[in-house]
Amino acid sequence: MLQTKGAICSILAAAALTLSPLASFALPQKPPESNAQVILLEALPQSQTAAIQALGAELGKMTSEGSGNIRSVDAKGFKGVRSWDTVLKQERAVDGLLGMKEGEILASVGAGNQAQAKKLLEGIRADIAAIDAAAKKESRPAVVEAQVAALSKVDRLGVMMLKGKAPFAVPEDEAPGVPRLYGRGYAEITVKAAKGGRVGIMKATLDGVNAPVSVGNFADLAKRGFYDGTPVSFSDESTVMMGLPAGKAGFEANGAVRRVPLEIRAEGDSDISYEESLEEQGRFKAKPVLPFSAYGTLAYNHPPDNSNGASSQFWALKFDPSYTPAGLNTLDGAYTVFGYVIEGADLLDDLDVGDQIVSVKIVDSLELKP
The missing domain is CATH 1.20.120.290 (Oxygen-evolving enhancer protein 3 (PsbQ), four-helix up-down bundle)
Incomplete structure (x- = not known):
């Protein structure tokens, strides 16, 4: 089972304030973009x-x-x-x-x-x-x-x-058995919070241009109803962790947990990189096109010792972007960002441990051919 409390979430919270190896030598030339929709646009070729x-x-x-x-x-x-x-x-x-x-x-x-x-x-x-x-x-x-x-x-x-053609291809041998979604997916995540008995919908745009494997996995699980009724397993001032059924390690297919590799495209890259973080690649100055700089950033969780061990559990960043500038935190390039909450992100503040996802629906898509 993935770590959902204590250690991993403390790591995530602390990482938001941890400087990257080169951060002490130079600050970014301009503040990172914090509007999620503009980030998605700028991530297109x-x-x-x-x-x-x-x-x-x-x-x-x-x-x-x-x-x-x-x-x-x-x-x-x-x-x-x-x-x-x-x-x-x-x-x-x-x-x-x-x-x-x-x-x-x-x-x-x-x-x-x-x-x-x-x-x-x-x-x-x-x-x-x-x-x-x-x-x-x-x-x-x-x-x-x-x-x-x-x-x-x-x-x-x-x-x-993009005229119907995905600009970035996934290697044929990468993540076999995991569905792909090239283009855009549009999701409605309905959540129920005990705080005030609030039920609301978060609308998210999923970026299958830059993370087709991760978005394909999320969309597939949504269509299966896998997320329906799953609990919020952790919540603090910076993150809300959800999407993992109690007692499970993720989504199981053919008797094994289906795993999703780390999936990152850095600015200026002509391809998406898989299985290695930007730090592991030795690219300390590289910046991902999908950064942790917008309220409601959606990212897959993975075990601390296995960056390719993601399955179903994901988390939403609710930290003030002024505290997590792109290039100055250890989240960028270490976790797969696959989308952003565009509407209803204020619901994240109401969610606590034990609250639940009522449903995740893929309400629309704009798909490209690989």
Whole structure:
């Protein structure tokens, strides 16, 4: 059975504050991106998606992320809105950029996706108009809702720019028997917390572009109903651990626990690396494209002595990203990040040991061919 209490979780919490070997010599040139949707966009191959990445970056500047930017310490998962002048300035910038880039975006998605792409662009314009109206009324929730909706559409366009072909292949002999999901998966994780009797849904985007084996495994377990009714096995100020049935070591297939290897792609890499952490590869300066810098980061747990021993258990990071900057913690490149909670991340603060996952559903996907 995987370690779910005490030792492993203490390691995870401590790791968030542990400097990497080179951290004392140089700090990052800029703060890490902390908007999960922008991270997902920036993790797409820039050569194919530069136009849509620029649009997403401008949309992301409307809000700040994590508990360091809001007033209530009891609502860490909520976004903070920047000054209303900044929001309106960014709204105009996004609108202008969309007009400039529309032709390039449509040309990049391919002839067969024109109708769907035009519909998404129309939806983004409607979201921009909603942001403008909400900002003028100084409604934070409405701005955030419209921003999340717009970025979701922008992300879909980004994946469509890959023209149906996965940019990174999984070696044929890697993780035999583990399903793959190339592209995007969209999950709804329903949780029940004893605290206040709250039942809610966390909506997550799963990155099968950069972690197709890990996302394939998660989606397969969700479709089997494996996660339904599983408990929260650990919760503290930085993590919520879940997804492992009591008394089990993971998902069993053909009489053995199905294992998922470490799966990491570093910035600038043309392929995904497997089975070795970035530290084990001797790449101390390398940064993963899916970092632990957003509230609601989803990652697989594995035993401390076996980085390729993940199965079903996963955890969500709820630490303030200002305390876990990319490149300055020992989580990046040591655990597989396979997605991010996009909506409902505030539910993580209510979850405690003994609470449960009611269900995990894959409600949609945008799949690519390997």
